[in-house]
Amino acid sequence: MSHAPGPDLIAIPGPSPVPARVLNAAHRASPDIYGEALAQVNLQVMAQLKRLAGTSAHLAPYIGNGHAGWEAVGANLFDRGDLALVLTSGHFGRSWAEMLEGLGVIVERLDFANLPPDPARLAARLAADPEGRIRAVMLCQTDTASATMADIPAIRAAMGDHGALLVVDAIASLGCAPMRMDDWGVDVLIAASQKGLMCLPGTVFVWFSDKAAAQGATGLTSPWWDWHGRAGAGALWRFWGGTPPVQQIFALSEALTMILDEEGLESVWSRHDRLARAVWAAGEAWAAGGSGIRLSVTDPAARAASVTALTLPGADALRAWVARECGVTLGVGLGAPDPAGALRIAHMGHCNAGVLLGTLGAIEAGLVALDIPHGPGALEAAAASIARSA
Numbered sequence: 067m068s069h070a071p072g073p074d075l076i077a078i079p080g081p082s083p084v085p086a087r088v089l090n091a092a093h094r095a096s097p098d099i100y101g102e103a104l105a106q107v108n109l110q111v112m113a114q115l116k117r118l119a120g121t122s123a124h125l126a127p128y129i130g131n132g133h134a135g136w137e138a139v140g141a142n143l144f145d146r147g148d149l150a151l152v153l154t155s156g157h158f159g160r161s162w163a164e165m166l167e168g169l170g171v172i173v174e175r176l177d178f179a180n181l182p183p184d185p186a187r188l189a190a191r192l193a194a195d196p197e198g199r200i201r202a203v204m205l206c207q208t209d210t211a212s213a214t215m216a217d218i219p220a221i222r223a224a225m226g227d228h229g230a231l232l233v234v235d236a237i238a239s240l241g242c243a244p245m246r247m248d249d250w251g252v253d254v255l256i257a258a259s260q261k262g263l264m265c266l267p268g269t270v271f272v273w274f275s276d277k278a279a280a281q282g283a284t285g286l287t288s289p290w291w292d293w294h295g296r297a298g299a300g301a302l303w304r305f306w307g308g309t310p311p312v313q314q315i316f317a318l319s320e321a322l323t324m325i326l327d328e329e330g331l332e333s334v335w336s337r338h339d340r341l342a343r344a345v346w347a348a349g350e351a352w353a354a355g356g357s358g359i360r361l362s363v364t365d366p367a368a369r370a371a372s373v374t375a376l377t378l379p380g381a382d383a384l385r386a387w388v389a390r391e392c393g394v395t396l397g398v399g400l401g402a403p404d405p406a407g408a409l410r411i412a413h414m415g416h417c418n419a420g421v422l423l424g425t426l427g428a429i430e431a432g433l434v435a436l437d438i439p440h441g442p443g444a445l446e447a448a449a450a451s452i453a454r455s456a
């Protein structure tokens with residue numbers, strides 16, 4: 067008999083759980099979109115988003131998903147035939163590189179398999195580009211498939227005085243892990259509403275520095291994608307290139323108030339770090355004794371704060387079991403060498419110790435039910451990790 071009826075637990079890395087407060091904030095009839103009240107809320111959200119990213123730079127919002135953010139960056143930064151250096155650490159970085167190629171950008175990849183970029187390799191490549199052909203260095207702070215965390219300050223340092231722009235996809239990490247765009251010298255940053263921002267899917271944000279802004283439009287910059295008009299908008303419709311996503315603006319306002327003004331950004335980062343460590347403690351316990359289970363990223367410093375990837379024989383059957391019997395949805399083994407034998411546990415955005423321990427407990431039950439070999443003590447280890455870091 068299933069134990070699933072009751073609240074669903076969604077532990078997938080996006081769309082992440084949306085707090086009831088945020089849903090309720092969106093649940094309203096559209097006001098006058100030419101009225102002052104909505105324009106003010108929009109301006110306040112733009113200011114909150116700059117605080118979230120640690121920047122006083124420019125911000126262009128778009129209606130769209132993360133892929134739309136990728137396209138926005140491509141269309142504003144490059145002309146056909148320009149050279150971009152993409153540091154790939156998994157499925158998302160590789161998809162981004164393909165999308166840029168589709169726009170006509172020449173893409174060179176430095177591939178790090180499913181591990182974070184090595185700054186030394188980047189430095190060596192840039193040293194071999196004295197004429198400055200490489201226009202931008204691009205990477206995911208967290209590649210959501212490999213569940214890695216790049217060291218952005220180390221990447222910036224490795225760029226030395228090469229003139230390339232530093233472009234970071236923080237879609238799976240903004241609002242989960244530290245990001246100090248201005249202090250770290252990030253030129254362009256992308257994040258979408260449905261991950262660490264705890265909102266509905268449908269909006270994406272591109273922050274860009276004065277240096278990135280200074281180059282002006284390129285041959286790829288069509289009017290709708292042009293970030294200058296949006297970032298400098300005086301009228302509400304210009305921010306969004308047409309009708310604003312009214313209900314989403316209210317949802318964003320609520321979510322960003324929760325993150326920035328109620329819990330506080332540093333506390334939000336700390337919560338993600340502490341929850342991640344509890345998952346890693348469980349994963350290490352399951353891995354004991356040569357069970358065949360292992361955390362996909364070995365070095366804790368290279369692991370994401372918002373999602374953990376596990377190699378786990380029988381993962382597909384386990385995911386089906388915990389969904390059917392416990393009402394818990396886990397992430398698929400996207401981009402793993404054997405996707406059917408891998409899964410991902412998200413601890414992204416609206417997540418706390420109760421939800422996380424419930425998710426881990428459901429996995430433990432599934433391992434037992436399906437006779438999947440696993441080391442003992444995972445739940446005790448996770449609980450102890452939570453207790454120690456409370």
Ligand SMILES: *Cc1c(COP(=O)(O)O)cnc(C)c1O
Nearest residue numbers: 131132133158206208210237238
């Ligand atoms: C989810 C994600 C994307 C893609 O976002 P969509 O909204 O699915 O288009 C891109 N990059 C990263 C790092 C992501 O996590």
